[in-house]
Amino acid sequence: MSTAVEIYTRPGCGYCSAAKSLLSRKKAEFTEFDIAKDPSWRQEMYDRAGSGATFPQIWIGETHVGGCDELYGLDREGKLDGMLASVKAIS
Known part of the structure; x- marks a missing residue:
């Protein structure tokens, strides 16, 4: 079973690193497709x-x-935690 959060990345991508960092700080499990x-x-x-x-x-x-900007935007708007909690409850 895959996790409910999926992220497609490429090596050397600063935005990829920043997005994964935010998800990690939120303690969100994610599947990375490098x-x-x-x-x-x-x-x-x-x-x-x-x-x-x-x-x-x-x-x-x-x-x-x-992408990364949209992910951080959701966090600034206070919506990211709720989205992550809702998929965690389902999985």
Whole structure:
């Protein structure tokens, strides 16, 4: 069973590191799809997020959050904790 939070990343991506750092600080378990480990994950990400999507791309449950800026935006708005709690309760 996969975790309810999924993040597509690439090596050397500062935004990827920042997003993973925030999720870790929130004690959120996440599944990371690092395209260096499996290049087919890039196409999978594009299929899910749309071509032209940048790294990282993040899903919380069925919700496509977007990238790092959107993740931090949810946190600033006070919405991230609730989203993480709701998927944790389901899993």
